[in-house]
Amino acid sequence: MHSSINRRSVLKASLFAGLAGSVMPLSTSGFAQSDARAAIRAAALANREQDIRRIQDWIRLPSIAAEDLNMPEGAEYMAELARSAGFSDVEIVPTDGHPGVFGYMDNGAARTLGIYFMYDVKQFDASEWRSPPTTADFVDVDGWGRAIMGRGAVNQKGPEATFLAALHAMKRAGVTPPVNIALICEGEEEIGSPNFKQVATKPNVLSALKKCEGIFIPASWQGANGEVSLNMGSKGIIELELVASGENWGRGPKGDIHSSLKAMVDSPVWRLVHALNTLVTPDGNTVAIEGWFENVRALSERERELINTAAAASDEAQRKTSLGVTHWIDDLPYNEALQRLAQEPTVNIEGLVAGYTGPGGKTVLPGKAVAKLDLRLVPNQTRAEAERKLRAHLDAEGFADVEMNVSGGYDPTEIAEDSRLVQAQLAAYKAMGVTANLNPRLAGSWPGAVFTAPPVSIPAGHFGIGHGTGAHAPNEYYLIDSTNPKVAGLTDATMGYAEILFQLANVR
Known part of the structure; x- marks a missing residue:
């Protein structure tokens, strides 16, 4: 179901490639020096082709926990991705099910950020797709631009690889990330994370997580108007x-x-x-x-x-059209x-x-x-x-x-509006000129409760700009080159992850 390409060789050869063109230049707010931001963007642009290949190659290795498909390979590949991005002491963490992956990046900073990845994807029926779900081909999406189509493109490999792209760009630019980063990954999110707590509570992993100001999963949910939702929790x-x-x-x-x-x-x-x-x-x-x-x-x-404010600013008709519905419950x-x-x-x-x-x-x-x-x-x-x-x-x-x-x-999750994680996200979106609507609760789910509950007890949420759709459905895609000036393509999405690192380092 995936190509026979030597993924490890490709990955190790990909340390200095790049990212998609920019359509929405970000402001310099949040960076200690404007030349640091310029250097990171230049590195991201120089890395464009390799960063695109990183997304494509990852999609070409579908790890499907429900089918026990490519799970050891998925964990090994995730560990190699972490090492190549600069994480040290990367380890594959065994569980009673499929393994997790952990890595730490000590940048000598005063604060630490947690990042959650999943390397597994949902099942698929290839006959339902306009482009094969494991070839990661480019497609043109009306109203959005050029995108990579494939299972896991937006849920969650595209956004996750874009976060890694930010680290590669900073490395190439000679800019040290202003926070330490604890990376924790699992391969069972799409089957309800039955063993993920075993990864998070491994003593060295737990010790690193408890130092974090918060943790987020990279996400790319910009709407056509460029707005994002900042979720204060999840079901x-x-x-x-x-x-x-x-x-x-x-x-x-x-x-x-x-x-x-x-x-x-x-x-x-x-x-x-x-x-x-x-x-x-x-x-x-x-x-x-x-x-x-x-x-x-x-x-x-x-x-x-907050909900009423978001509703007033939203396009209800567009949302109904995108969902293929004509009525809400009880009208x-x-x-x-x-x-x-x-x-x-x-x-x-x-x-x-x-x-x-x-x-x-x-x-x-x-x-x-x-x-x-x-x-x-x-x-x-x-x-x-x-x-x-x-x-x-x-x-x-x-x-x-x-x-x-x-x-x-x-369990469901909740995080405080005044937490450093939320305030850093708000500051990052503002610095990028992106409208962020506070959303009390995401109707979807992710294992954030592993982090918000004891013994970890840190805020957990989502962050990112860019666009993609089709999670769990045919024709899933992740936008690379945006034709909408309000929506980030790959370079601006990459810069968004750099922005949040600096905002978290500086927020009070």
Whole structure:
């Protein structure tokens, strides 16, 4: 599924290549010396071709935890990327599942920044893509510019490689980063990070993380107007399967049988459907699990204010078009839909699998049915609480035989608006002339709770400029050359990561 190119040789040969052209020159604010910034930009431009190849080559090595594909290779490649960018004492950290990677860059600075990477990507069906998902080809995207298309392009290899590009540019320019950097990586984010805490709590890793002012995952979510959201937290998640089978139920067939026998034999598939129906209200929009909302924290007045401000400044029609929808739940006004997005925990069916799903029909009564679910959690819910309540609900509703197989997950996160991490991000965006809207909570999830909860207990969020889309979907891409003067291409996105380092070093 990936090319036979010698990745290590290419990577080691790539230390002094470069980045995409600039469309949005950044201001000099935040840098100790304006000539330092100019030197870094010049180095980034000189590094352009090699930095592009770094993104492409990484995409060509898809590490998919759910399929156990290229996981050792993915960890080795991640470790080599870290070493080449200047991290020392880089180690591959074993876990009960797939390994993590850790590296540290001691720049003799007073402050330390944490950076979180994931080297795994989601599964894909190549037949659904306009360009093969592992060849990392260039495509033209209407209204945006020239982009690299491939699985992991924006989630998360493009932004992560761009952060590394900033370190390469600083190295080439002879500019020492003004903060120390602790880099922690995992290969199981796309399956719910079941073993990531083992990486973060390894004694030397934990010691480094506890020194950090905060940690972020690189992200490239600029909208068409150039604005970004600064997320003050993220929803938690649980990924699981519910399985109904004739064998566990004691009714229905143990395997597939002829469908004509439905007249006298129970169906495990219908049993699973009925079990699923008990989890939500009839419209499917509100969780109906007993006690589900007892610990849910309502949005504060400040959070509602931030959401209403963001809604007023947003293009609702454009967002509906981009999502391919025509209505929000209950036909809510946009600001109320966004409030619901931030506050509401959810039960979502990702997939349903039972019996025959190929071309044409096959008249069987299946002996087993599987529903793949994700549960999104909000403060002050916890993963442990949610798992317990789901199991208790199924048992109380008479579905004790329905298996509940949890594959991963983590708690929601929150960070303080006055934290140094948030203030440094706001200062960096301002210095770059980028409008940043404070967002109370990202509806998506990442394992930030590993950092915000004890024993690490540091702020955790997202940062970056640039653009890409298609995470978890066909035709995922990451913008390299922007035709929109308000949106960063690769060089400006690279400079954004340099900016945040200097802002964190200087913020009070």
